[in-house]
Amino acid sequence: MPTLAQAEGPFAAARRLCKLGPNSTAKRLVATALSVVIAATALLNPTTSIATELKSRKALLDDRVQMFDVPLLIAEAAGAPCGITSGKDGNIWFMLTKEGPRSPIFAIGKMTTGGEMTLFPVIDKQANCKIVDGPDDAIWWTLPDKLARFSYDGAYSEVVIPDATRKEPDGKTSDPMVPIAVGPNGRIWFAPRQLIGYDQKSGQITRLDVIGKLPPVVSTNSAQISSLYVKANGSVLFGTTNGFVGFAAPDGRVSASRLPTGLGIINSVTLGDDGAIWAADFLAPVIWKLNNGTLQTISLPTSVWKMLIGPDHAIWYAYVGGAIGRITQDGKTAVGYKIDNDLITVPDITSGPDGSIWFINLRSIGRIRPP
Secondary structure (H helix, E strand, O other), X not given: OOOOOOOOOOOHHHHHHHHOOOOOHHHHHHHHXXXXXXXXXXXXXXXXXXXXXXXXXXXXXXXXXXXXXXHHHHHHOOOXXXXXXXXXXXXXXXXXXXXXXXXXXXXXXXXXXXXXXXXXXXXXXXXXXXXXXXXXXXXXXXXXXXXXEEEOOOOEEEEEXXXXXXXXXXXXXXXXXXXXXXXXXXXXXXXXXXXXXXXXXXXOEXXXXXXXXXXXXXXXXXXOEEEEEEXXXXXXXXXXXXXXXXEEOOOOOEEEEEOOOOOOOEEEEEEOOOOOEEEEEXXXXXXXXXXXXXXXXXXXXXXXXXXXXXXXXXXXXXXXXXXXXXXXOOOOOEEEEEEOOOOOOOOOEEEOOOOXXXXXXXXXXXXXXXX
């Protein structure tokens, strides 16, 4: 792990860990001190309106929901979790940032499904709030013109990807919320302006021009890819900041359709069991389902941060305003769970190894067990 000459600022406790060797007794003692098991501290209440068929589930939530506070964030009264994923090691992994999305991360967190947390310091890395479990016993995320890797045993490294990040006219690096996804054969895909695939086994870099192959519409020149999902055959499902969803084949072929969103930002996409495309528009309170040319619109109270297919084969999503929703894949039954807390947001969710849906919110990690 890297070291610091001085430990100062509001996160000195986390930074001091950087001075210790990865196997030192002192570090193990500090990590143990930061490891906690916390009982449920908050309950969820169902939203009052979310989609076509709302069911009252308040009586069922008490035993299904747990909230785990991040002790360091509570103690410092600052910072927030940012990005969450489920590791093949059976743990939940997440980032900690100083001030929320787009601010530097200062630690990587690991938590067991029982709630035991361990924090690993990372020094002031300007990361995007997207994190994935890689094919190589490590988690990955994006940095400007780089990929960052953090192994399950605590080793940090970076891979330089030249000209990966879009530059502004003044030469400064732009800071988009770069999507990242894992595909077959050890390839990690991410997408600022280009769609870039990095093969972590061979080091090969693949670049696909997606935006340039979209039909011309207003804002195409400034558009970028805003969401990704990789199929088992290697094709990449993508959404863009100007309302397109489509597929990019490994050979570079691109097919896309524009949703009736105006100039919407498609910030989350996934595939249903029947091959239907599910897409969420960050600028509109809807989820779209596109299946064989038929478009279904599901109205929501607010827009969505992220969607995924849960272990119960339902569509789960986190949406703006601090709530989590669940929709059956036929689009007919939807339930929303509102988190009862102040200043709360739920920007990311993941499907855990215990069959639960895990999410991040203000200074806490939460879990919902599907019905």
